[in-house]
Amino acid sequence: MKNTCTIAWKEIKGYFSSPMAYVVALIFVALTGFFFVRSVDSVLTGANFPEASLRDMFRQMSLFLMPWLAPVLTMRLLAEEQKMGTIELLLTSPVKDWEVVLGKFIASMAFFLGALALTLWYVLMLVWRGNPEPGPLLSGYLGVILFGASGIAIGLLASSLTSNQIVAAVTSLGILVLLSFLELAADQVTGIASTIVSQIGMTTHFDDFVRGVIDTGNVVYYVSLIAVFLFLTVRSLETRRWR
Amino acid sequence: MATMVEARNLTKSYGNFLAIENVNFEVKKGEIVGFLGPNGAGKTTTMRIVTGFLPPSSGSALVAGFDLVDQSIQARSHIGYLPETVPLYTDMTVEDYLSFMGSIRGMKQKTIKARVDYVIDACRLGDYMYSHIGKLSKGYRQRVGIAQAVLHEPDVLVLDEPTIGIDPIQIVETRQLIRDLAGSHTVILSTHILPEVSMLCNRVLIINQGQIVAEDTPRDLADKLQGVERLEVEVVGPKVEVMEALQKIRGVIDVTCVTAGNTDRNIFRIRARRGLDLRPTASKTIISNGWSLLNLQLMGMSLEEIFLKLTTEEASV
Numbered sequence: 001m002k003n004t005c006t007i008a009w010k011e012i013k014g015y016f017s018s019p020m021a022y023v024v025a026l027i028f029v030a031l032t033g034f035f036f037v038r039s040v041d042s043v044l045t046g047a048n049f050p051e052a053s054l055r056d057m058f059r060q061m062s063l064f065l066m067p068w069l070a071p072v073l074t075m076r077l078l079a080e081e082q083k084m085g086t087i088e089l090l091l092t093s094p095v096k097d098w099e100v101v102l103g104k105f106i107a108s109m110a111f112f113l114g115a116l117a118l119t120l121w122y123v124l125m126l127v128w129r130g131n132p133e134p135g136p137l138l139s140g141y142l143g144v145i146l147f148g149a150s151g152i153a154i155g156l157l158a159s160s161l162t163s164n165q166i167v168a169a170v171t172s173l174g175i176l177v178l179l180s181f182l183e184l185a186a187d188q189v190t191g192i193a194s195t196i197v198s199q200i201g202m203t204t205h206f207d208d209f210v211r212g213v214i215d216t217g218n219v220v221y222y223v224s225l226i227a228v229f230l231f232l233t234v235r236s237l238e239t240r241r242w243r
Numbered sequence: 244m245a246t247m248v249e250a251r252n253l254t255k256s257y258g259n260f261l262a263i264e265n266v267n268f269e270v271k272k273g274e275i276v277g278f279l280g281p282n283g284a285g286k287t288t289t290m291r292i293v294t295g296f297l298p299p300s301s302g303s304a305l306v307a308g309f310d311l312v313d314q315s316i317q318a319r320s321h322i323g324y325l326p327e328t329v330p331l332y333t334d335m336t337v338e339d340y341l342s343f344m345g346s347i348r349g350m351k352q353k354t355i356k357a358r359v360d361y362v363i364d365a366c367r368l369g370d371y372m373y374s375h376i377g378k379l380s381k382g383y384r385q386r387v388g389i390a391q392a393v394l395h396e397p398d399v400l401v402l403d404e405p406t407i408g409i410d411p412i413q414i415v416e417t418r419q420l421i422r423d424l425a426g427s428h429t430v431i432l433s434t435h436i437l438p439e440v441s442m443l444c445n446r447v448l449i450i451n452q453g454q455i456v457a458e459d460t461p462r463d464l465a466d467k468l469q470g471v472e473r474l475e476v477e478v479v480g481p482k483v484e485v486m487e488a489l490q491k492i493r494g495v496i497d498v499t500c501v502t503a504g505n506t507d508r509n510i511f512r513i514r515a516r517r518g519l520d521l522r523p524t525a526s527k528t529i530i531s532n533g534w535s536l537l538n539l540q541l542m543g544m545s546l547e548e549i550f551l552k553l554t555t556e557e558a559s560v
Contacts, residue, residue: 002346003346003347006343006346006347007347010332010335010343013339014332014334014335017334017335018334084330084331084332084333085326085328085330086330086331086332087330088291088296088324088326088328088330089324089326089330089344089391090347091295091296092294092295092296092319092322092324093319093344093347093348093349094316094317094319094320094347094348094349095316095347096316
């Protein structure tokens with residue numbers, strides 16, 4: 001566990017040693033702010049008394065934020081180690097492969113959660129000016145966190161597969177967009193096939209959270225997605241030794 | 244003395260390419276062993292197997308009694324490693340980097356600070372402690388690489404080409420650093436610089452085309468391979484006649500003239516049977532013929548030539 005923490009801490013500091021963290025945080029705040037205003041402003045929503053909720057913000061985050069945020073946060077983590085050769089020192093240290101992967105995952109999660117924490121300001125504003133329901137807010141945040149964690153796990157796998165950050169980012173972006181739009185693809189087929197396709201999609205399982213429902217099935221979906229991709233990343237790191 | 248590193252029938256292939264084949268060696272505690280070989284001989288592959296980065300295709304490697312595949316974590320905790328490319332996190336400062344390496348090498352948090360200060364001092368990195376590694380010159384990066392390798396006082400130190408690409412003063416310092424480490428540490432280093440081996444190592448393993456072709460102390464290796472004695476003389480006298488006269492001396496194998504053209508002053512190289520000191524007879528012959536002897540020099544066989552000889556001979560087999 002100590003190794004995992006050491007690696008996580010190093011990566012968290014690493015985020016802030018380049019301007020990227022600040023750029024990402026800035027865009028994150030700007031976009032979520034825009035989503036927030038769109039969902040509560042009476043002129044933009046066309047309603048006299050718009051709903052005091054973050055429902056729309058969560059939905060738009062899953063569609064317009066996560067697909068690029070996760071690749072950007074993870075693309076460097078393992079690809080750079082391979083490109084610079086530092087992986088050689090990391091893997092010859094008495095550190096287990098899963099400790100490396102988990103440490104990097106935690107670092108990305110920490111950054112993501114930190115950025116997400118900035119949106120709590122919108123919650124404060126809702127409480128100040130309105131009377132939001134706490135349930136959907138909490139479940140919505142849980143959904144966003146699970147969604148983001150899945151994206152980060154996918155991004156880590158992509159990053160472990162190549163020594164090129166761009167290739168890593170494009171790969172995870174592709175997987176995420178694909179998984180996000182499977183719900184739409186499900187309309188093109190019928191019957192059991194449609195169910196299967198839509199159940200694989202990431203957005204399918206997201207909507208319940210936004211509506212304030214924490215369904216075990218949905219939680220299990222995201223947790224297994226995270227577990228599978230982290231497991232594959234560990235495996236990918238192991239096979240790097242055998243190549 | 245205890246065996247710290249042991250390689251048994253190590254073989255590694257990448258697809259159809261056989262990088263090393265049946266490599267066997269043992270390194271005792273406190274020894275400095277040099278791996279000598281041309282580029283692509285399999286030095287780096289051997290280092291990578293011994294440090295646990297690559298698993299062997301067959302055979303096994305043990306460090307401090309632990310198998311590098313089955314008990315990898317235990318084995319790795321005894322190793323300090325400087326890979327050939329000196330991989331560093333360029334966006335970290337020297338101090339942060341060393342602290343990080345100490346931590347993942349399993350050092351206790353309390354001891355890290357003191358050891359980092361010590362290696363920064365020993366590797367003369369004091370002025371660059373808070374500099375980003377990306378801004379350091381090649382030589383300083385190399386020092387950081389060595390600093391991280393020795394930081395946790397590993398029992399076994401594996402250095403892949405430790406003096407490549409740094410300036411002569413730094414080379415001398417680096418060698419001194421390695422020499423200081425000997426005794427308490429076991430050092431395996433690879434190099435293609437021959438004088439380095441004779442300066443640093445107790446033992447040399449010469450590796451060529453994936454196989455160990457010779458193993459000895461640097462001095463014994465030189466003696467063993469010294470098949471002929473060589474002498475260089477500079478004579479003022481008619482070229483052809485001098486050559487004929489020298490050729491007639493007993494024990495001479497052949498004589499070649501180094502200087503070109505038809506001059507009076509020529510340098511000749513004489514090769515003679517092993518163990519024969521030609522200097523007295525050669526000088527007498529020259530003087531008694533009425534020519535003047537300007538220079539006479541025994542040519543020892545340098546490790547360079549041994550190396551050339553070894554590798555070329557192995558290739559022709």
